Structures are given as C-alpha cells and as structure tokens.
Amino acid sequence: MKKISRRVKENLAKVEPKLYSPLEALQLLKETANAKFIETAEAHISLGLDPKYADQQLRATVILPKGSGKKVRVAVITKADKLEQALQAQADIVGSEDLVEEIAKGRLDFDKLIATPDVMPLIAKLGRVLGPRGLMPSPKAGTVTVNLKEAIDEFKKGKLEYRVDRSGIVHLGFGKTNFDVMDLLENLESIQESIEKNKPAGAKGRYWKSLFISSTMGPSIGVNLIQLKDRMK
Template identity: 45%
Template sequence: MATLTKKHKSLNEKLGDNQKLYSIDDAIQLLKDLQSAKFDQTLEVALNLGVDPRHADQMVRGMVTLPSGTGKDVKVAVFARGDKAEAALAAGADKVGAEDLMEDMLAGNLDYGRVIATPDMMGVVGRLGKTLGPKGLMPNPKLGTVTPNVADAVKAAKSGQIEFRVEKAGIIHGGIGKLSFSNEALRANFDAFVDAIVKAKPSGAKGKYLRKVGLSSSMGPGLKIDVAEVHGG
C-alpha cells in the first residue's frame, strides 16, 4: 500500500465525517487539493431529484451549454446532404454523410459524442435506433439534434453543450469541466447545470424536487453539498 504524504494525511483529516455538508466553493477547492492522479480529472456533479422517471410526466431531460466549456473535444457526426452537409463540415463536424455514414455506424464505428441529423435524414437514421439508442446518441428534435440548422448544432456541441437525463433512481450525473479550470469557471458551469435542471422540473414532480447534491472528481471522494445553498434547492 502506498504511503500517504503529509499533505494527503492532512487533507484526509479535513474530510472527517463523510456526512459533512460543504458549500459549493469549498467542495470545488477541496477536490482540487485532493487530486493526485496524473491526468486532468473531471469535476462531476450528481443530483438526486424527487421524481420517478418511470412516469412520462416525471422525466427530466434536456441540453445545457456550460459557459466555461467541458475541456473535452467532442466528436460530432452529422447526417445531411448538399448544402447542409457542407455547412456542417464548415462548422467543424468530424464526419458528415447519409447512407454511407449509416453503414459505417452499423459496422461499429460509433466513436462520437453527439449525432445530429437534418429532419429529412430521419428515414435513414431511423435504421440506427438499436445501434444509437442504447448509447444515448439517437438524434432527437426535443434536444435540438434533429434540426435544419446543423451548423449551429455542431458549434453548440463543440463549445460546451451537454445532455442531461435522469436515471431510473431519480439521479442525474454530469461532467462539468476539468479540475484545471479556475474555481470561478467551474462554479459558473455548476450553476448553469443546476439551473437548467431546475428549469426542467416536470409537471409530475411531487414534494421537494432537488433533494441531494454531490460533487466529486474522476478519482476523488464524493462530497455532499448543502442543498440550501443551491439555486432551486
């Protein structure tokens, strides 16, 4: 077992009771102080919501643009033809096509973080339901990934727009930036993420909506956030 440095012993002591509630800013700083991995870790947020997503009127899903970006290079594939295809390429899409792109994906080439399509291409994209659906990549008009404005959708995906979707247990997870970001940048991303989920509160939600909030890093501990400090909490 690796020997703990004095710094890490001190920081572990700071964690103390794992039931302690932290302010958002203190949690961000503590996770930065605790990082020891040799890569730039992601700051992750988890929200426990008062919803049961098995009911359609309690589903929480949408997109949010993180003002400070994600720190990740998102690969984007676009289903489009003609001028729309050219516009998507000009906007920075990594792969653009039609039937050829469909066949490529059916062959297992699915290394994309976002798949976008023009409305007229959904007949082709529909054949990929069982391929893209389980990976959460199926284009959806409600999320803005089925759109005639593919160039704008590509730019949004590349500049920090992420999708959120509640899981069966009523929890939403999201990566909201790298620990190398400034504290202010991470706090701005946190606020934007939470605000988007608060605004997406479904009509069927009963009782307290935002029940628990946690922050963690890729290799770090999970810290409980004082919900009273969180907008909408």
C-alpha cells in the same frame, strides 16, 4: 477486501461528513483531484423523480459557459445540400446514407451525432446501436435540427445533454479539475438553473434531494443546496 491506496485514504480523510458551501466544495474537489491525469469534475444530483412515469422524466441540455474541457467529436448525417454546411461548421464526420451504413457496421468514433429531420427515417434502424450509448439524435436533445452550424458550435463549446436515470439521479461532468474554481462554479450554477427550468410537470414534493460533486478518482463531497440556490437569486 480490496486494499485502499494511501492516496485514497488521505483524500477521504480530508472530507468531513457535512454539506459544504459551493465554493468550499469546489476548492476541496480540486485539492483531492491528485490522480496522475487531469480529472473530470462530476456532479451527481438526486432528484425527487420517478422516471417510470412519463410526466416525471427529465431529459434536457445545458450549455456550460466555461466549456466542458473536453474535445467533442461531432458527426452529422444529412442530405446532399447540407453536407457542405456541416463541413464548413467544423463537423468532424459528415455523411448521408453512407455514414448510416458505417454506423450500422460499428463505426462509433464520435461523441455527438446530429441529424437533419429529413434523414431521421434512415437513422431509425440504428436505434439498437445508438440508443444504449445515448447517441440517438433527438429534437429534445438539440441533435435533430435544420440549423447545423448553431448545433455544431454549441456542442463543441460545451453544450451537454443530461437525463435522469432509473433511480432519479442525474450524473454529468461540468468541467476539468484544472479549471479555475469560479469557472467550475459558473458551470455548476448553469446546471442547477437548467434542471430547475426543466422541472417535469409531474414532479411532486421535494424536487432537489441532494448534490454531491467529485473528481473522477476523488471522494464524494456534499454541497449545500440552499446556498447554491441562494447564489442564483
């Protein structure tokens, strides 16, 4: 059996088996984020969805008003007339057919890949490389667009893509544990609002099942969903 460290034991002892109010949960998250690095604040949201059905799939984006706390490296694939536009918008990597070939050979030093619609036929062959890493450009994710400046700005400021996994759970980071509690709360509320707004047409019965938050190395903390939703009214 794996030995549990003293730090982990002490953190587990701080969390009661109950649902906390959003503010209490976030304060406890910060209190238990005591690893030797700045941890990510994570949300794990269980939804009443079965994504094997087309009308119960959830894939959308949300802009975190207080940012993600992460430096996002954005790559852009486009045609010659828009290369300069992407560079001026502060894209980290810009290219056309040349960048497609580099990615095919294994270049993946970016967090988001944005493409204009006219180059998507070129990118189709990269599905096996980009797909498993969640990097394949998609109109639904806002990564296939003609408005490069807006897309680059949004992702660098904290726009996140999320999707429900096979078990009906959405996992995503919503900031860093050195954020102010109210900033983390504002980000969490934006996620709740986005998931509600993008509720799939085929969702049946209870949509929200549970919400747990944690730091990267911290214990799971249950959040009272009713109180979180009441804050949005």
